[in-house]
Amino acid sequence: MVAASTVLGAAGEHYVMCQLLRRGLIAALAPVGVPNCDIVVTDDIGDRLCAVQVKTRVEKGSDGGWHMGKKHESIVSDRLFYAFLDFGKTLTDPPSCFLIPSALVADVLQRSYAVWLSTPGKKGQQRKDTDMRRFLPDFDKTGVHIGCGPNWLAPYKEAWNSLVSVSAADK
Template sequence: MNAIDATTVTGAAGEHLVMSRLLSRGYIAALAPQGVPNFDIVVTSLEGTQLCAFQVKTRWAKGSDGGWHMRQKHEELQNPNIFYCFVDLGKEPSSAPTVHVVPSQIVAKVIRESHQTWLANPGARGQSRNDSAVRRLLPDYEKLMGPETPYKKDWLEPYRENWDQIASITRPAQKAEEQP
């Protein structure tokens, strides 16, 4: 399998894993058409009146920083109805994958702050860094941002398999007379 095929297959694996997680929890979910710029999956309430969407980022736990590839546009995507699913497929195909469900506002803030810190610090040889559209979402920013960062190891843990946070969007509160 060539590199393009491996990336495509990895991305599809993550999207289908997220679809499985959503459908098994009773959400109405569908893959968005290929090429939609800001999300991969659309979720709706049973009535079709409440929508949210997910952008899925998938990786194998084989890289040195344990992060996911992001772009400059992710700094600006801040919609309370859009979430990211950061899928970690593990080191081997037999590994149990994990999904971190993170609101887009949080992702935008972390990506923006970490990139500004990266730009402000000199490179390995003391050189100024050149800006680019490339960003990384990391599970631990302490090395980049220092010991005072709120994005230390395990900062993503509150988002691990946290599907409940989308219920307020896709499952409107029951009417008062329907509540026990």
């Protein structure tokens, strides 16, 4: 049997591809094993090219965030975007997608993890360094104050045009 997280991830990738195709971009799944992108995007004549890494979740847990790794702190490219997709609690909930440049994701992950690591745990203990990171819609809720509180993701919600215009300056 296929793991639920694998199926959820595939659903997220196909949802993002659908949204890109609807906007006239050519989108295709990257080959299996490509480490830093799930979808390759171009226009109909191959002028605009970017990559998208999709992070998908359903409404579980209290922080509303997405799992990330330490490696995401250093993956930065002008043409790499993350699509943070939330499918909600039920199959009838409308999905929400946030399209964010990789440089911003790397910066937020670095800063939030440094603050988290430097603050004591629930019992006052020193936190242990780990490779796991969380990308959150509201870091303030968890006590990690880095200027990314409630609604900080609002400008990126359904920002599909950021991918459409990524290389408009090249023309």
